[in-house]
Amino acid sequence: MTRPARLGLFGVGALGLAALLVRAVGGLHGFGGYPGPYGFVLAQAALGERHAANIVASVVYDYRALDTMGEELILFAAVTGVALLLRQQSPERAARREDAVRSDAVRFFGLGAVGAAALLGLLTIAYGYVTPGGGFQGGVFVAATFALVWAAGSYRLFHHLTPEPLVDLAEGLGAGGFVVIGLVGLIASGSLFENFLPLGTINTLLSGGQIALLNWAAGLEVAAATTLLFAKFLEDVMVPEEEEKPA
Amino acid sequence: MSHAPYVVAAWLFLAGIYGVVTSRNMIHLAVCMAVTQSSTYVLLLAIGYVDGGTAPIYRDIPVGTKVVDPVVPALVLTDIVVSVTLTALVLTLASRAHASKGTMDPDALPELKG
Numbered sequence: 001m002t003r004p005a006r007l008g009l010f011g012v013g014a015l016g017l018a019a020l021l022v023r024a025v026g027g028l029h030g031f032g033g034y035p036g037p038y039g040f041v042l043a044q045a046a047l048g049e050r051h052a053a054n055i056v057a058s059v060v061y062d063y064r065a066l067d068t069m070g071e072e073l074i075l076f077a078a079v080t081g082v083a084l085l086l087r088q089q090s091p092e093r094a095a096r097r098e099d100a101v102r103s104d105a106v107r108f109f110g111l112g113a114v115g116a117a118a119l120l121g122l123l124t125i126a127y128g129y130v131t132p133g134g135g136f137q138g139g140v141f142v143a144a145t146f147a148l149v150w151a152a153g154s155y156r157l158f159h160h161l162t163p164e165p166l167v168d169l170a171e172g173l174g175a176g177g178f179v180v181i182g183l184v185g186l187i188a189s190g191s192l193f194e195n196f197l198p199l200g201t202i203n204t205l206l207s208g209g210q211i212a213l214l215n216w217a218a219g220l221e222v223a224a225a226t227t228l229l230f231a232k233f234l235e236d237v238m239v240p241e242e243e244e245k246p247a
Numbered sequence: 248m249s250h251a252p253y254v255v256a257a258w259l260f261l262a263g264i265y266g267v268v269t270s271r272n273m274i275h276l277a278v279c280m281a282v283t284q285s286s287t288y289v290l291l292l293a294i295g296y297v298d299g300g301t302a303p304i305y306r307d308i309p310v311g312t313k314v315v316d317p318v319v320p321a322l323v324l325t326d327i328v329v330s331v332t333l334t335a336l337v338l339t340l341a342s343r344a345h346a347s348k349g350t351m352d353p354d355a356l357p358e359l360k361g
Contacts (some may be wrong), residue, residue: 003323003354007268008267010264010268014261018257018261021257021260021261022257023251025253025254025257028250028253028294030249030250031250031251031252031253031293031296032295032296032297032298032299033297033298034296034297034315036316038316038318039295039297039316039317039319040314040316041316042316042317042318043303043314043316043317044310046317047310053305053306054303054304054306055303055304055306055314055317056302056303056304056317056321056324057321058317059318059320059321060321060324061313064318067321067325068325069323071325071328071329074328074329074332075328075331075332078332078333078336079334081336081339082335082336082339085339085340086339086343096309118353130306131304132302132304132306134324136324136327136328196311202305229335232339233342234340236342
């Protein structure tokens with residue numbers, strides 16, 4: 001299809017869609033006037049039912065845990081796809097490339113922040129169901145810490161800190177663990193992702209029952225998957241152009 | 248009470264799709280897809296907002312405090328994960344296309360003609 005033809009087709013479609021959207025928006029409640037009832041019922045009932053202070057975590061890891069499992073597997077599949085498509089690259093060859101940051105200030109402050117960033121990321125995962133945070137958010141945080149090692153240090157340092165077999169293992173454990181916890185609920189209580197642990201005391205680490213386990217499994221999976229994404233893209237960039245030989 | 252946030256969502260969606268349709272570079276394409284998906288974050292959060300409501304996290308607010316709908320943030324989380332994976336895959340395809348064909352223009356890649 002030529003570009004003008006495509007633009008014309010888009011124009012017609014977009015006008016039609018815009019008209020439908022305007023009509024749909026007219027039928028929605030005004031901003032701030034959420035009518036309920038599900039959100040209000042859940043906000044009232046979830047704390048007593050699940051003992052997790054963060055109601056969003058209760059939704060993600062309990063009421064809609066099946067949906068989150070699908071989400072985890074999407075991430076898993078996408079990372080597998082990226083790894084397959086970029087597989088021609090060799091990390092060993094990439095690690096030979098010299099790209100260490102030369103600025104002392106960047107190295108000092110950048111690498112100095114790595115410890116604090118990693119700690120904050122782990123805290124975000126660990127307390128995800130008690131305070132604002134969670135496995136997904138914290139997982140990306142932890143992976144970003146490794147990216148910081150590359151940005152302020154060197155690819156070689158990043159490569160040594162994230163040995164691929166270990167990251168692969170962590171990703172598999174996170175994704176597989178999530179599914180296994182759901183299956184344990186199925187066996188123990190009769191339905192998938194049904195809680196099988198004591199609910200514990202609200203506002204402590206020992207609260208929320210299996211929400212805690214699912215939250216940590218998601219944290220492991222997301223941290224490993226995102227780190228693997230960074231590793232694959234960095235390998236792809238780091239291999240010198242003249243050596244790159246498409247199969 | 249106003250409908251402006253919904254209009255912003257619709258605008259983001261259409262602007263993102265326009266970018267996808269007219270894109271001449273696959274990295275630009277990945278960004279446009281991210282813009283399109285960000286419209287869903289605006290829409291979902293706008294739908295669940297309650298005037299004067301706070302985050303549904305009872306860490307240091309008493310039970311019974313007015314909070315926003317806790318379901319939509321969970322849906323936004325799903326959206327963000329899908330958006331990230333999609334971005335990663337499109338960027339991967341861009342990298343492969345550049346390595347094997349020397350171009351990232353979707354129009355110059357016969358495999359992507361449509």
